[in-house]
Amino acid sequence: MSSTPPLSRPVFDPFAHHPSLATLRTACHARDWGTVSDFFAALGDEDERAYASSVVADLPGSEHLLEQASAAHPGDPLPRTLLADRYIRIGWSIRSNARASKVSEAQFGQFHSWLRRAEGLLIEVCAEHPAYALAWCHRVTTARGLQLGASEARRRYDRLAEHHPHHYAAQAKLLQQLCPKWGGSWEAAEGFARACAADAPPGGNNGALVAEVHMERWLDLDEGPDAAHMSAHAVRDELLAAARRSVLHPEYRPGFHWVTAHGHFAAALSLGRHHAEAAPHFRALGNMAGTFPWTYLGDQEAAFIKHRKTALAKG
Template identity: 30%
Template structure:
């Protein structure tokens, strides 16, 4: 967009602050990265708990998910992550520690010690705050004091999660939390597999659990590309039609591209990675299967549907399949997810990559 366009026909040069604010208003109308997305109940619960000091909407929202384990996993994650950057994430300048009593999740759990919902959300909140302390850099860039606080918070999260598991023994959600904790803490393969068996016993097609197991197999977590793709494709091959697990191989490809661009071939361009995908018949088959066996199925939308749609749109866009991507983008609307769009590469912002890919798809429709 030129400055002439922004000035509605005027050729006068605008101050940079006006240009930036105008572009920002346009972008924020086009995208919405709130993790609650189009779930108005979840949005209100997060907002009221974090900013309005009213935990009742969160309590009611979580109580309504009992028995609906797909939605329950999402609500736990999104409610917990609403604490990131807030009061409960502030680091004490004297001790260097995060306050683990001040967040609304801490206060809810303290006042409802026998409520598994409160304990689940607090456990995941502590995990989110641990990652906020650690940061998103590669392990070699994390300072010793960050590692110490990271592990302290994860250990506390494990204790709280154990209580949640005791309070709700038939709920797979604490086992998904446990799997994530074990991956974060570098647990042994035997411990990971034991947790995995219990999780899948309670819910054989648990979406978040499978996404976490994929993470465990990623090269960045000590796995390998081969193990990651083998897991993703074997799960997709066995999953019933309509299952979001048909998108898992596309998620694996996005992980591969991130590693390739950041670690193996940092000088490669996003277009070069896209070209490799276009020339890979197995990758094209993965995209075809995700479209036909999940996206075009008449099944009801699962809780993290928009997240999976973003991964599918990302895969289609990177391979130049803009016409196929058009209905996927139409279903997403403005609800862009930061991951995987922030992985595009070439120093392109995630929102810019999303908007550019969506524009190409609309033109190809």
């Protein structure tokens, strides 16, 4: 976690947040599959593996290494699963994060084509390795992108949860599916986030899902009602309770997701003008920030600086 350096512009680079990931990036650029494989093997936590997978998926051209590794190691589920994640990322970049009404038919066609390629790889992996958490995690995403419905997405999540019941990354993916923008409902989304937070062991990241679902609702409301929702005392109290059980709990041990988790609480509390309550999260973050959720607030850098300054002045 941050060692409280002097405050300056926020850093959105995950490699600055987690210097160990530079080894993974270097190995991908060098097409050094052995080092990539060893890096993942050294990660004992499935949530950490999901985060590392997203880092590889974000690297332009990483599909070339992963295609070679998949061909060279046909029995290994890792290269195919990482390749599927990369294909998902390529497809989503074509679709963009715009609402469906703003996405063209041509974009949807290419998007679904890439996701079907990813889904084919993941089906193979899950058939061969039924308990392989990383593949099931990504299949929650492909279910959403291919519009297979909430029931199918939940089935896939449940297969993962049989072996890894508190998988924060997969829970965050399913939460998106349960929101109204993907055909769900606020009752389903909020109920799921609360259940994940309540059921997780103290000191997990899972409580941040409560902050995330309230931000999603804020984003979906018109100006005026959105502020009223976030400033409600019931929302504030729920956020504070979730934070105490997760990132502010004495047993919390920061991993790859800590910037995102603290960021959700900092942003959600700030939007409700609960600035003093947001201060502990900004102190933990220092100059570290993740694109998500700050991109929801427009200019992510300006929003982070503005809310950090106000929070630290009040708390």
